[in-house]
Amino acid sequence: MPSHRESLAPELALELSDLAAATRQSAESAPAVLELLHRAGSFDAGFVSLFDPQDRRQLLLHSQGHSARVQQFLASPMLVDDFEQLSLLRAHQRPVQVNETISALDSVRGWWEFMRPAGFGRSVGLALTTADGRHLGNIGLQSITKQPPDDAYIELLHRLTRLVARVFDPLRTVSAISQLVTDAYAGTILTRPAEVIPLSGLPGDLLLAAGSPVLSTVAARLHDGLQMLTFLCPTSPGAQTLTRVTALACPPHPLGRLHSVVLLSPPPPRYGLTIRELQVLGLLVDGYSNNAVAAALNLAPRTAVAHVEHIMIKLAASSRTVAAVRALRQGLYLPADLHTTERRAAPR
Amino acid sequence: MTGAAPDAEMLIFDLADIANRPCSLAARAEALLTTIRSVIAHDAAFLSLFEPERCLHSPLARYGYSAQRKRHLDSPAFADDITTLGLLGPAPAATVLSVDASEIYVPLRAGGDYLGLFGLRTTAPERWQEQLTVVAPIIARAIDPRQKLTAMASLVADPIAATVLTRAGSTEPLPGLPGLEACGPAAPVVAEARALLSAGASHASFLAVGASAGYLKVTVLATAGLPPGHRSGIVLMSDPGHLHGLTRPELTVLGLHLAGWDDRRIHEHLDLTAGSLLESICRKLAAPGRDAAIVQAAAHGLYLPAAPA
Numbered sequence: 001m002p003s004h005r006e007s008l009a010p011e012l013a014l015e016l017s018d019l020a021a022a023t024r025q026s027a028e029s030a031p032a033v034l035e036l037l038h039r040a041g042s043f044d045a046g047f048v049s050l051f052d053p054q055d056r057r058q059l060l061l062h063s064q065g066h067s068a069r070v071q072q073f074l075a076s077p078m079l080v081d082d083f084e085q086l087s088l089l090r091a092h093q094r095p096v097q098v099n100e101t102i103s104a105l106d107s108v109r110g111w112w113e114f115m116r117p118a119g120f121g122r123s124v125g126l127a128l129t130t131a132d133g134r135h136l137g138n139i140g141l142q143s144i145t146k147q148p149p150d151d152a153y154i155e156l157l158h159r160l161t162r163l164v165a166r167v168f169d170p171l172r173t174v175s176a177i178s179q180l181v182t183d184a185y186a187g188t189i190l191t192r193p194a195e196v197i198p199l200s201g202l203p204g205d206l207l208l209a210a211g212s213p214v215l216s217t218v219a220a221r222l223h224d225g226l227q228m229l230t231f232l233c234p235t236s237p238g239a240q241t242l243t244r245v246t247a248l249a250c251p252p253h254p255l256g257r258l259h260s261v262v263l264l265s266p267p268p269p270r271y272g273l274t275i276r277e278l279q280v281l282g283l284l285v286d287g288y289s290n291n292a293v294a295a296a297l298n299l300a301p302r303t304a305v306a307h308v309e310h311i312m313i314k315l316a317a318s319s320r321t322v323a324a325v326r327a328l329r330q331g332l333y334l335p336a337d338l339h340t341t342e343r344r345a346a347p348r
Numbered sequence: 349m350t351g352a353a354p355d356a357e358m359l360i361f362d363l364a365d366i367a368n369r370p371c372s373l374a375a376r377a378e379a380l381l382t383t384i385r386s387v388i389a390h391d392a393a394f395l396s397l398f399e400p401e402r403c404l405h406s407p408l409a410r411y412g413y414s415a416q417r418k419r420h421l422d423s424p425a426f427a428d429d430i431t432t433l434g435l436l437g438p439a440p441a442a443t444v445l446s447v448d449a450s451e452i453y454v455p456l457r458a459g460g461d462y463l464g465l466f467g468l469r470t471t472a473p474e475r476w477q478e479q480l481t482v483v484a485p486i487i488a489r490a491i492d493p494r495q496k497l498t499a500m501a502s503l504v505a506d507p508i509a510a511t512v513l514t515r516a517g518s519t520e521p522l523p524g525l526p527g528l529e530a531c532g533p534a535a536p537v538v539a540e541a542r543a544l545l546s547a548g549a550s551h552a553s554f555l556a557v558g559a560s561a562g563y564l565k566v567t568v569l570a571t572a573g574l575p576p577g578h579r580s581g582i583v584l585m586s587d588p589g590h591l592h593g594l595t596r597p598e599l600t601v602l603g604l605h606l607a608g609w610d611d612r613r614i615h616e617h618l619d620l621t622a623g624s625l626l627e628s629i630c631r632k633l634a635a636p637g638r639d640a641a642i643v644q645a646a647a648h649g650l651y652l653p654a655a656p657a
Contacts, residue, residue, distance in 0.1 A: 009357050009360055009361070010360045010483070010485075013361055013363075013364040017364045017489050022498070131369070162361070163364055163368070171370075172368070172370070175370030176495075176499030177500070177503060179371070179496055180496065180500050180574070182573035225589050225590070227503040227551070228551040228569070230550055284639070287635060287636060287641070287642075287643050287644065288639075319608050319610070320639065321605060321606070321639050321642045322606065324639070324643045325642070325643055325646040326547065328643065329544070329547075329550065331550060
């Protein structure tokens, strides 16, 4: 009944955008998505799988109503081959129907060897594609009936698929998190093997290129459960102008390759701190003693002490550690790793 | 499929698409207005967020209005008008026509809360009433600022409670999580969080002792810059994680150092030698010196904040 489904569309669209906005893990959302699709049109079994383009494999996230034998197939590489044959690995592919009219080529082996013997009469495959064309994974809906679904149903599924893709997009929370730095002018995503992925909506920057000192600093310092890191960085090597770097740890994901979102934004008020004092703060943040600061920056011990005293006055801090912690929390320091020329001798 | 129905349905999906787009609320609002314009002909429109503490609407996107009209839309007088027209309150109308029937206003609400307003100036606006009622919830989702706060909460793994702090000194719940009071007395935690935010911290964490005497990790994140701008930060409670075997006196000493107390004062206050505690703290945190240990403890939120003097 197409008219019935049309009235359902706003409700389903709304619930899907709520699912996409929730911060649940993909695996937890999968049953909810299938339940929602079930209301658009019934099926007897279904599964959600995520595609890992790097290893060209499918990660079975959730299945329901399937026997152990079928689940084995769903977790096997054979599934990827079937999807390939059915164009289901293609971006923006419309829903694909499989039923007994499909020729018995070994191209769609899974259907004939597993789904059909399990008693299913038809299967509808959905390709989950993001708005920017990334193939994220697939959903399969199996029914005992052999009757092909009507066009209106397929059209509704097609529309819903776009919204469903959003729920499973690993970059969704990441992009949402990046919105927290409201004045960011550049950004990138740092992955676990220290590569970079562009961040939707923000340009990249030379400072954020793969292997750059800024990204190495982030990788070295944002771990052990730290969620956020802010520091200052010269806009180019040796420059007197500074930019603010904010790194936000990516929440866990089944294909957990994302490390953090790294953003550049205009620097915060500096309380009159000089570049030298910001360098000293970078060392205090790392727990350097006054003597170690002097050694690291090639200063007379008395000069280092004077710097620390000035910093404490400017930050209205009652002790050097209070100053260091205040700097750490506001991102008011130049990390020692970024002015490499002068240190390394100091104890860490 | 003829007539207006497919258009309306397309509109819902297009708006839902925008609702999840990774961009600022203002950019989303722009995109929503552009999309709506392609289906519903009109010559002026706005999307605005309601600021409860100042009791006025601040615009996210709008076009077609004169400077004078814009001033009116931003004024407390307009917010009062909206109340009178019956758009706020427990049983609000789904849509309301302006007095001269040239404009239609749609209240945007999510989870029972009034978020803001969608307005449209067109000839015979009443014929769009039904369609606007259908799409209003999706528009509301798209511009709900709390969605950004929820995204922020995802920085903390498995939060168990949360509270949003406002500039005026009150608190708001974060949709989807119980308030801090679910974990024990919230007032000292909120006070410490406010102190950190007003000292300019963009993020900070510390420990609190929960109702069951176990430790909880408190994470504070500044939300300055997120519209409508009356929220100053968000406070999240989670499992304390790895405490490196630090004892209660050690966590207390760390908190006192971070509050700027000197050794002698700490010694007198706690009636013990803070120096010797710092030695064991350094060992447990594998820190090269006492300053390193204190900063490290602050970075990881491994301390019990000193009670305000």
